[in-house]
Amino acid sequence: MTAVEGVPLLEPGDGSLGPLLRVTDDRLPPGAGYGVHAHRAVDVVAVVLEGSLTHRWGGDAPLAAGDVGVLRAGTGLDHDEVAGPAGARVLQCHLRAADPGAAPSHEVLRAPAGWVDLGRPDARLWLGDDGPGVPDGVVLRPGGGRAVVWAVDAARPDWAG
Template sequence: MTGFDQRIVLAPEDGSLGPLLRMADDRLAPHAGYGRHEHRAVDVVAVVLAGSLRHRWGDGAELAAGDAAVLRAGAGLEHDEVAGAEGARVLQCYLRSAAPGAAPSHRVHRAASGWVDLDREDARLWVGRAAPGESVPVPAGLLVSRGRDAVVVRQQPGGAVVGPGVFLVWELDAERPAWARD
């Protein structure tokens, strides 16, 4: 792999997943980055699946495999993310902004496990991991399973999943937020 490889995993155009707009499985070569780019009125939840990533905005942040970062672009910001020496695999989840006019912010949840506080009422994220053959109970919702070569997404009622892997579950409220209603 050279540079950057992005695989769009999910991009519902009908609003059926409420605030969840898009999900991408991004792979960055060692020291490769996205390039300086702008975000506005979107929240981006980045889960580092492998490797490491340096977030370049504000004070910056170093993210390792297992970390989840919540970037609230709000009124707008420019930033970049650059992979570490071993490259990075990152699941980027884009959500409609919880506060489109707010000042931007960035928060890192180290070694995310269980429920991750997204500080919003219309979306909840659960993160779990399982060793090969290990069974892990997951909550009901949109299950995202990381495989070696792909990410699989499916609605499920909750229950046990068997590893190996990283598992994310999104609980989403499909109703439009009050600020977006006519």
Template sequence: MSGLDQRVVLAPEDGSLGPLLRIADDRLDPGAGYGRHGHRAVDVVAVVLSGALRHRWRNGAELAAGDVAVLRAGAGLEHDEVAGDDGARVLQCYLRSTDPAAPPSHEVHRAASGWLDLGREDARLWVARPAPGESVDVPAGLLVLRGVDGVLVERQAGRPVEGPGAVLVWQLDSARPAWASG
């Protein structure tokens, strides 16, 4: 896995963020990948911040800056992701699966903006990319702000955020999923 710089920016071990397990700020050199690896019982929401990323599973998918991919691993899959000619920077957000026995799937939201339909009741994601000097009013929730100097993660009640940067807000249900009870 040379050419990969992974920085975990959030990994609550106490379950306080419900389905959200981890957020990593990944930087990949041109042509670098993660190596073929498996996932099971997680959803991986990949927010491409810059560059391009090639997803290698089934028919594959080409992702560009601004795209958000949702990989539902369900019962399990093996895949790889490889950076394009200019490398890639990706926020990888891992969530506990809502249906760990489901068949795996992958969908891409092109040039994502505003609320995204993640097909889940326990997690909502809002995305914006304010330009330099532009201000956006973000909704309440867990703010993930990737600016020039790094990644800020904070719970907040909604506020203006000034660009440039990528802005994500997670609204999360911290209750245990029905399948985990009993």
């Protein structure tokens, strides 16, 4: 593998998952990145499944396997994400911005488990072991005995008609 490989897991395009727009399972070889690109009015939640990743915007923010990066693009930013020496596997989750008029920000949540507070009322993330205790919601099973669950307010957004 010499470039980023992404497999879309969810991409309804019709607003049926409320704020959740898209989830891709991305694999990056060592040292590979997405290239500097822009985001605006979107929140991107990166769940690092394997390897490591450095978010490059403002100061570099390293993420290890198990960490979650929460990027709020708000009014807009240019950034990149680059895999560490062992590469990376990342679930990239795109949501409608909770506050599209806010200044951009990024935070790293170190190895959260269970419900993750994303500071928004319409979407929550749960991370944990796959099995009988997995809560209801949009359940993703990326392998390795893990489950990733999105609990979203599935009310159709205004743009979905």
